[in-house]
Structure formats: structure tokens, C-alpha cells
Amino acid sequence: MLLTTVLASALFICSTAGKTCFSLWGVRDVSYLIQKLQEHPTSQCSxxxxxxxxxxxxxxxxxxxxxxFQEGLSQLTNNTAYSEFRLNFNRVKKTVEDLQRKNCQTFSCEQPCNQTTTGNTLTFLKRLLHAFQKESNRGTV
Structure with missing residues (x-):
């Protein structure tokens, strides 16, 4: 009986762990990109x-x-100026897709991109970082 309870608890924990909206990897990856691209001339254009x-x-x-975010990350992964960071951008893109698939609140919208502004790479990444942090904070409250 105890073994059954332990196994059931472990299965429950594993099944819910895959559905969490914690985006620590997204925060870490985007912070790294912001740091590395601070000095990149094409990332700060007007x-x-x-x-x-x-x-x-x-x-x-x-x-x-x-x-x-998906549209912008697709542009970044295909841009040759950022080819050395392609792996990082792809990982961030997969994190956004994962959070959307899990139906996490900040990333659950599927309407077309209705942006009213455009921004350089750093502006875009800072906005994405804010969204990851918002989602992470939502999970800790």
C-alpha cells in the first residue's frame, strides 16, 4: 500500500512538473544575449x-x-549578422514555443502579431526578458 502511494505521488509530481510555466532558462538565455549584444553594432540601430x-x-x-516574439526570433535566427548566436536564439525560440504549448498565461495568445512599434535587437530582447520574468514571477506567487 505504501509503495502504491509513493508511486502515485511520484507520477503526479512528474506529470505536473512538465506543465509548469517556470521560464528560468528563457531568462538566463535572453540575459546572456543582451549582455553579449550590448557591443554588437547592428543590435542598437535606430x-x-x-x-x-x-x-x-x-x-x-x-x-x-x-x-x-516568434516572428522576431525567426528573423534573428535567420540573420547572418547574428550567426554566432543562432544556437542561443533557437533555444529561446523553443522556450517560447514550449511556454505557449503549455498554455502559460503570458505566452498563450495565438492572434497575429499586432505590434504598433518596431525596435532594435536589444529593445526586442529586453521586452522578451520582461515577459519571461513576468511568467516566472507568476509561478512563484
Whole structure:
């Protein structure tokens, strides 16, 4: 009887652990990218004028952030200026997809990207970091 209870408890813990919305890896990866790209010239371009020396990405301005993050991360993984960080961007992209698949509140929206602004790579990453932190904080409260 005790063995059955222990096994049932272990199965329950394992099944719920896979559904958590804790995004520590996302926070860690995006923080690393922000740190590394601070000095990268193309990551700080101005997106308020016509841009030829940088990448302007969709910065979500409403609560539906996931489609904009996915769109921006796709652009970043395909951009040759950031090829040395492609693995990091792919891992962040998979983290966003995982949080969306788990239906985590900050990443659950599936509407098209309705961004009203664009931002450079650092602006985009800082907004994504904020979303990861918001989701992580939601899980600890």
C-alpha cells in the first residue's frame, strides 16, 4: 500500500512538473544575449528612420506577445549578422514555443502579431526578458 502511494505521488509530481510555466532558462538565455549584444553594432540601430545597418523587430505593445516574439526570433535566427548566436536564439525560440504549448498565461495568445512599434535587437530582447520574468514571477506567487 505504501509503495502504491509513493508511486502515485511520484507520477503526479512528474506529470505536473512538465506543465509548469517556470521560464528560468528563457531568462538566463535572453540575459546572456543582451549582455553579449550590448557591443554588437547592428543590435542598437535606430528603428525610427529607414534602417540599413540593423534589424528592426516587432515589439509587442499589447498582452498578445507570443506571435511577435516568434516572428522576431525567426528573423534573428535567420540573420547572418547574428550567426554566432543562432544556437542561443533557437533555444529561446523553443522556450517560447514550449511556454505557449503549455498554455502559460503570458505566452498563450495565438492572434497575429499586432505590434504598433518596431525596435532594435536589444529593445526586442529586453521586452522578451520582461515577459519571461513576468511568467516566472507568476509561478512563484
Amino acid at each position: 528603428c525610427s528612420t529607414s534602417v540599413t545597418d540593423g534589424l528592426c523587430l516587432p515589439v509587442p505593445s499589447d498582452n498578445c506577445t507570443t506571435p511577435c
